Amino acid sequence: MLSVADTDNNTLTYRVQLSNMSTGRKTEPVVTGNAYESLTARFRKAANLLQLSDSFINELEASVEEISFLFTVEMDNGNTETFTGYYVIHSTLAGPAKGGLYYVTDTDEDTTRFLAGCITWKAALAGIPFGGAKGGIVCDTTRLSKTEKERVTIAYINALTANIHTRNNTAGNVLNNAPVTDWLLDEFSLQHGASLHAVVSGKRTPNDSNSVRSQATGKGISLVTLLALEAKKKRPKKSSAAIQGFGNVGMHTALYLWEKGVKIVAVSDADTALFNPEGFHIPDLIAYSESNGNSLYGYYDAYEILPGELLTLPVDVLIPAATQHVITAGNAAAIKAPVIVEAANGPIHAEADVILQRKNTFVIPDLLANAGGIIVSYLEWLQNTLHQPWSTEQIFQRMETILHKNFTDIVETADQIRDTLRTAAWLLAVKRLTDTATVNTAIAPALQPAYSQKN
């Protein structure tokens, strides 16, 4: 196991003992609470600082629509299986509800509501005219063939549109990676008798099999990580990072930071947590994971550590990029990284915020850190709507401009209110959405009287 011999920030030295890689041990269970409660607590704090009316607070806390439904799909062996689907529209105040579709073995209304809410507030902070939505399918994709996953996706969309469109709700902008995006686009277009390109983001382009959208969140996280290191007067080439989660977000974040010279000394996924004091060769690690069924398990050039140890390593930046509530009141005090970048949605429990604030940890909140994806989705929607093709460079340039400005806005606001970056981010997000609500009478006439200040 791992112990730290010298925690001088520039020269980290670790004492390590090789553990047995052949045990097949899975990660410890993640402590989760109700992530929507953490989201609500943060929203309420900002809403109270802004002195919003109770009716407006209640309006913004509740979802516009939440549905769960069962749908049946014929499997490759001719049997049928029934799946559970969720869809939550959190808000359409700023514009059409946008949100990804996720496939997961265990989810529920609370988690889907939480993820939809995250999108509302991220879009608000980024000044994007979208509301927040999220779709979820309970299934184990590792058990599904490609054709079964396609049929599950199409059956979900059919069941969903039967519910959504008959009630005249705005069509959601559904994000995912190819080939899911191709199935979604085909199905939506078939149902509506027109090619609805703008409805689906994350689509492949002819010269871009790895869509810009799929890299965007990681690219954005790496950008704000570099800004955070700069704010702490750390040079990338003299900095170390630990990244929890090696899926779409963790992998792209690791790659972009590695390209800038950041030493990634620890990574993990649901199967294993790995440590290499010399820093991982990230392209090699990605190639290994991809050839190993998207698992880091068994990677040769590393020591295996306990998953919880990754979070408490004395690195310059800790990047939780797996799931919500992995940093809690139970482990926050043990975290040594002076900077945490919230790559996942809600990786820090609201109770842990207080402990990290006391320790003066520089926490870059998820509303800013992982907004690259929604910004690029919006830019894709804009290109499709305007019939304008933009280059990858143009898209990333626009994304970076928004993230950079918001980083500066948040740091300045935090200084002004003498509070955390998280409170500053929420304050700006809620203010921007309420400002939109007051001017956007076409979208939310019914809410006009509700947004009045208490005093």
Ligand SMILES: NC(=O)c1ccc[n+]([C@@H]2O[C@H](COP(=O)([O-])OP(=O)(O)OC[C@H]3O[C@@H](n4cnc5c(N)ncnc54)[C@H](O)[C@@H]3O)[C@@H](O)[C@H]2O)c1
């Ligand atoms: N994909 C996006 O564009 C995007 C955008 C914004 C926010 N997010 C958030 O980022 C997080 C990751 O998203 P993703 O798209 O990379 O998902 P993913 O499913 O592609 O990858 C998740 C990774 O986390 C690992 N993991 C799961 N539980 C773990 C645990 N307990 N310990 C360590 N690793 C664990 C998985 O093995 C996998 O490597 C989620 O919270 C998601 O909501 C994603």
